[in-house]
Amino acid sequence: xxxxxxxxxxxxxxxxxxxxxxxxxxxxxxxxxxxxxxxxxxxxxxxxxxxxxxxxxxxxxxxxxxxxxxxxxxxxxxxxxxxxxxxxxxxxxxxxxxxxxxxxxxxxxxxx
Amino acid sequence: xxxxxxxxxxxxxxxxxxxxxxxxxxxxxxxxxxxxxxxxxxxxxxxxxxxxxxxxxxxxxxxxxxxxxxxxxxxxxxxxxxxxxxxxxxxxxxxxxxxxxxxxxxxxxxxxxxxxxxxxxxxxxxxxxxxxxxxxxxxxxxxxxxxxxxxxxxxxxxxxxxxxxxxxxxxxxxxxxxxxxxxxxxxxxxx
Numbered sequence: 001x002x003x004x005x006x007x008x009x010x011x012x013x014x015x016x017x018x019x020x021x022x023x024x025x026x027x028x029x030x031x032x033x034x035x036x037x038x039x040x041x042x043x044x045x046x047x048x049x050x051x052x053x054x055x056x057x058x059x060x061x062x063x064x065x066x067x068x069x070x071x072x073x074x075x076x077x078x079x080x081x082x083x084x085x086x087x088x089x090x091x092x093x094x095x096x097x098x099x100x101x102x103x104x105x106x107x108x109x110x111x112x
Numbered sequence: 113x114x115x116x117x118x119x120x121x122x123x124x125x126x127x128x129x130x131x132x133x134x135x136x137x138x139x140x141x142x143x144x145x146x147x148x149x150x151x152x153x154x155x156x157x158x159x160x161x162x163x164x165x166x167x168x169x170x171x172x173x174x175x176x177x178x179x180x181x182x183x184x185x186x187x188x189x190x191x192x193x194x195x196x197x198x199x200x201x202x203x204x205x206x207x208x209x210x211x212x213x214x215x216x217x218x219x220x221x222x223x224x225x226x227x228x229x230x231x232x233x234x235x236x237x238x239x240x241x242x243x244x245x246x247x248x249x250x251x252x253x254x255x256x257x258x259x260x261x262x263x264x265x266x267x268x269x270x271x272x273x274x275x276x277x278x279x280x281x282x283x284x285x286x287x288x289x290x291x292x293x294x295x296x297x298x299x300x301x302x303x
Contacts, residue, residue, distance in 0.1 A: 043168025
């Protein structure tokens with residue numbers, strides 16, 4: 001899956017990658033790679049600006065540490081980030097159900 | 113960061129347009145990527161090539177940081193608010209026959225030039241692809257916007273002696289915008 005197809009969904013993917021605990025940028029990319037079976041074709045460098053945007057929005061919080069003499073920025077979900085992730089998950093389920101119904105000709109179940 | 117010349121060159125290219133703290137973060141990720149390829153058995157040069165390719169073009173990364181910067185967000189908000197605030201002031205200036213006020217032509221011309229400059233800076237911050245340019249343009253535009261608002265508020269309060277509701281509304285809007293702009297100067301500068 002290419003970066004263009006991810007437009008609008010990258011934030012949810014990044015938030016989900018941080019759900020299990022704090023991670024630095026590279027570890028976030030690795031988590032995404034593992035969870036998608038390596039099918040995510042996204043330049044690693046573009047993960048970092050997205051993380052900065054989420055931090056500015058208050059959805060994740062970053063802190064510096066030093067690992068093997070290198071400065072490393074680690075991110076974790078904030079309470080607002082956890083809430084946003086729940087909302088994005090619910091929105092995605094609805095979207096996927098509607099699209100599946102429309103594309104595969106199956107009747108869509110209405111909201112519970 | 114120690115490592116092959118290719119990685120050092122890549123980071124130097126990023127350093128030209130990104131602040132040190134961001135380059136440090138990217139260097140850490142790039143080093144991890146490089147080590148992963150080394151661990152897969154690639155020689156240092158091949159590992160560096162793969163790591164740099166995986167990270168993406170520096171130009172694209174810089175543009176993505178410029179796009180995600182708070183300076184750009186602030187500039188876009190100020191641009192969005194501009195027409196509404198401008199309309200309020202235009203109504204007051206026309207109603208109060210501002211062209212008859214004893215304001216020197218030079219002062220009017222300076223205000224016009226400042227207004228055009230601020231709009232240009234906001235547009236540069238909202239559309240630019242160079243991180244430093246976006247941050248500096250946004251910060252300068254924030255200061256400029258606050259100064260223009262202060263000049264408008266002062267001028268109108270000096271020449272319009274009756275505080276009717278359109279004047280009160282325009283002053284309040286302008287004051288809010290100036291406060292927002294000034295509060296965002298540090299954020300715009302740090303990205």
